Amino acid sequence: xxxxxxxxxxxxxxxxxxxxxxxxxxxxxxxxEKTKQKIAEAIDTLGYQPNYIARSLKQKRTSMVGIIVANIxxxxxxxxxxxxxxxxxxHDLHAIVCNADDDPEKEKKYIEMLRAKxxxxxxxFPTGQNNxxxxxxxxxxxxxxxxxxxxENVRGFSIVTDNxxxxxxxxxxxxxxxxxxxxxxxxxxxxxxxxxxxxxxxxALLDAGLEMNPEFIVESDISEMxxxxxxxxxxxxxPTAIFCGNDRVFxxxxxxxxxxxxxxxxxxELVVFDNIPFAPLLETPITFxxxxxxxxxxxxxxxxxxxxxxxxxxxxEIVFQSKLM
Amino acid sequence: xxxxxxxxxxxxxxxxxxxxxxxxxxxxxxxxEKTKQKIAEAIDTLGYQPNYIARSLKQKRTSMVGIIVANIxxxxxxxxxxxxxxxxxxHDLHAIVCNADDDPEKEKKYIEMLRAKxxxxxxxFPTGQNNxxxxxxxxxxxxxxxxxxxxENVRGFSIVTDNxxxxxxxxxxxxxxxxxxxxxxxxxxxxxxxxxxxxxxxxALLDAGLEMNPEFIVESDISEMxxxxxxxxxxxxxPTAIFCGNDRVFxxxxxxxxxxxxxxxxxxELVVFDNIPFAPLLETPITFxxxxxxxxxxxxxxxxxxxxxxxxxxxxEIVFQSKLM
DNA sequence: TACTTTTGATAAACCGATTTAGTAAATCGG
DNA sequence: CCGATTTACTAAATCGGTTTATCAAAAGTA
Numbered sequence: 001x002x003x004x005x006x007x008x009x010x011x012x013x014x015x016x017x018x019x020x021x022x023x024x025x026x027x028x029x030x031x032x033e034k035t036k037q038k039i040a041e042a043i044d045t046l047g048y049q050p051n052y053i054a055r056s057l058k059q060k061r062t063s064m065v066g067i068i069v070a071n072i073x074x075x076x077x078x079x080x081x082x083x084x085x086x087x088x089x090x091h092d093l094h095a096i097v098c099n100a101d102d103d104p105e106k107e108k109k110y111i112e113m114l115r116a117k118x119x120x121x122x123x124x125f126p127t128g129q130n131n132x133x134x135x136x137x138x139x140x141x142x143x144x145x146x147x148x149x150x151x152e153n154v155r156g157f158s159i160v161t162d163n164x165x166x167x168x169x170x171x172x173x174x175x176x177x178x179x180x181x182x183x184x185x186x187x188x189x190x191x192x193x194x195x196x197x198x199x200x201x202x203x204a205l206l207d208a209g210l211e212m213n214p215e216f217i218v219e220s221d222i223s224e225m226x227x228x229x230x231x232x233x234x235x236x237x238x239p240t241a242i243f244c245g246n247d248r249v250f251x252x253x254x255x256x257x258x259x260x261x262x263x264x265x266x267x268x269e270l271v272v273f274d275n276i277p278f279a280p281l282l283e284t285p286i287t288f289x290x291x292x293x294x295x296x297x298x299x300x301x302x303x304x305x306x307x308x309x310x311x312x313x314x315x316x317e318i319v320f321q322s323k324l325m
Numbered sequence: 326x327x328x329x330x331x332x333x334x335x336x337x338x339x340x341x342x343x344x345x346x347x348x349x350x351x352x353x354x355x356x357x358e359k360t361k362q363k364i365a366e367a368i369d370t371l372g373y374q375p376n377y378i379a380r381s382l383k384q385k386r387t388s389m390v391g392i393i394v395a396n397i398x399x400x401x402x403x404x405x406x407x408x409x410x411x412x413x414x415x416h417d418l419h420a421i422v423c424n425a426d427d428d429p430e431k432e433k434k435y436i437e438m439l440r441a442k443x444x445x446x447x448x449x450f451p452t453g454q455n456n457x458x459x460x461x462x463x464x465x466x467x468x469x470x471x472x473x474x475x476x477e478n479v480r481g482f483s484i485v486t487d488n489x490x491x492x493x494x495x496x497x498x499x500x501x502x503x504x505x506x507x508x509x510x511x512x513x514x515x516x517x518x519x520x521x522x523x524x525x526x527x528x529a530l531l532d533a534g535l536e537m538n539p540e541f542i543v544e545s546d547i548s549e550m551x552x553x554x555x556x557x558x559x560x561x562x563x564p565t566a567i568f569c570g571n572d573r574v575f576x577x578x579x580x581x582x583x584x585x586x587x588x589x590x591x592x593x594e595l596v597v598f599d600n601i602p603f604a605p606l607l608e609t610p611i612t613f614x615x616x617x618x619x620x621x622x623x624x625x626x627x628x629x630x631x632x633x634x635x636x637x638x639x640x641x642e643i644v645f646q647s648k649l650m
Numbered sequence: 651t652a653c654t655t656t657t658g659a660t661a662a663a664c665c666g667a668t669t670t671a672g673t674a675a676a677t678c679g680g
Numbered sequence: 681c682c683g684a685t686t687t688a689c690t691a692a693a694t695c696g697g698t699t700t701a702t703c704a705a706a707a708g709t710a
Binding site: 054 | 697699
């Protein structure tokens with residue numbers, strides 16, 4: 001294992017630690033040419049590599065930001081994370097991704113761990129069940145940006161999409177095509193995104209003068225979703241169109257439909273809220289509500305970066321538009 | 326921002342820093358009941374949170390391991406990383422994932438960065454172009470495990486699959502089905518996995534007494550793959566079966582086939598080396614060569630963990646078997 | 651010549667924990 | 681009752697850098 005320290009370099013070059021430090025930080029203001037040379041040489045021959053931990057301790061920053069994703073299984077999360085990483089990379093930051101697995105306890109653990117590791121800021125896809133914790137971070141002026149989901153009663157920066165509106169439009173399209181039996185499949189309505197999408201659904205039906213049939217609404221965990229959907233599809237007067245709350249719901253729905261021998265595009269129309277990477281492979285015509293994940297990630301990173309650099313600004317909520325495709 | 330330090334806690338509790346440190350590390354051997362209470366109370370009222378950076382500096386370990394993935398776009402990488410993360414999570418370690426993007430320069434940068442951050446070990450999907458660097462790490466007894474690809478002339482731990490053998494079997498299957506025109510699409514033969522797969526292909530043809538047609542071998546970057554494949558599919562005596570070197574090649578191939586109006590399973594048979602998450606959605610019967618990604622990730626983590634704990638052991642190469650599905 | 655300014659480099663404090671060696675008080679054995 | 685041991689706690693060194701205050705020598709100025 002390595003053990004070459006700055007003191008070793010200093011000794012080898014015949015200068016002081018301070019000078020080596022200046023050199024490494026490119027503070028050449030008042031530094032002799034030969035001194036530079038000697039240090040460079042010593043670093044080279046010793047194979048010295050700086051210890052960022054020591055530096056961070058003194059500087060009180062780590063050049064790391066944390067991303068806490070509610071559930072990494074959503075392709076959307078990956079896309080957003082990638083965009084954040086790219087931004088970080090361009091600003092000499094390093095992003096650490098943690099997966100809360102939709103578990104508020106895990107989320108809390110990760111937030112605390114990342115803070116203990118002194119990361120300089122956090123981008124959180126909030127589970128929404130740690131409000132006092134979120135609030136504490138913000139009150140301590142710790143840089144935080146929320147993504148994807150809103151957090152009630154906490155005034156922080158957040159980046160979301162127009163969930164209600166785009167769902168409304170999707171359902172409206174179904175109605176325009178003559179559909180009357182429109183189903184809605186979603187995971188438990190615990191977070192803002194799902195609630196808003198559901199509101200969009202309700203409103204669209206209401207505005208179209210259609211009655212909402214509670215049997216057509218499947219609110220369930222992924223684990224039980226398939227069974228419930230199969231029951232739904234076995235109904236006599238079964239849905240002719242279905243809205244899937246996200247990509248994972250979609251996957252289950254496709255399986256259930258396959259098992260039941262119902263053909264998408266022929267026997268039933270389908271809309272998914274979320275982009276699907278393998279979409280081009282599918283032969284069936286499916287409508288996607290695509291969120292501008294990259295833009296959202298980049299914006300989140302920008303807002304975080306601002307906060308990290310102490311730019312004073314009132315918290316804002318930025319709403320991006322999704323697209324029907 | 327926070328600023329409560331251990332010294333503050335010590336003062337508030339009326340004890341010394343040392344005692345607080347013992348408390349935090351649960352070394353209660355010789356600690357009075359009331360002292361414990363006082364410290365716990367002080368920590369609570371002050372809202373103290375330890376600084377892991379400071380601890381790491383002294384302890385010379387960070388409880389972090391780095392994963393350097395050659396290209397995060399492969400689903401296989403994600404699966405392996407997930408398994409590693411799980412293992413780490415159970416051993417109170419934290420995994421940091423970096424994406425080298427198939428770029429040896431980036432890979433080098435990340436390796437150096439992670440070492441500077443004092444991560445306790447590295448799991449690398451090597452690009453294969455930084456051999457002296459790999460060697461240096463190993464010579465310094467720095468814990469390293471290579472995954473997916475072999476590194477020539479470097480004696481370190483590595484976890485791979487039987488690329489040649491499973492490709493051989495897949496091609497053999499094609500031959501048994503009566504195929505004569507078997508194409509092979511792959512990214513540039515720069516890394517061991519691709520080379521071995523190609524060898525499997527060659528050997529299978531040879532053993533079957535078939536001549537290898539150079540026109541059926543498409544070796545290309547993803548960016549130009551599609552055009553080349555379309556040219557291949559436009560041939561008069563076009564392939565009736567094709568082997569795709571990995572999931573990304575597969576995606577491009579499917580697009581190209583779609584554009585050409587060639588139906589998989591009907592006009593052409595297809596094998597992919599790699600699992601595809603959305604496989605169940607596809608209606609076409611495709612053969613996958615599935616690598617046991619989770620097991621591989623777990624094993625890699627185990628081997629790294631051993632090294633981190635100074636278990637002496639000669640480097641081994643562990644070969645997992647893939648399955649045709 | 652005498653004084654100020656610039657240039658080049660350093661000693662020492664510091665960041666916030668861990669850890670070792672050590673000390674005072676309480677307990678014990680004979 | 682005295683020396684040895686155990687219990688409870690602490691001072692101070694340490695990890696490997698950064699940063700500030702300071703200083704000596706060289707150069708500039710009047």
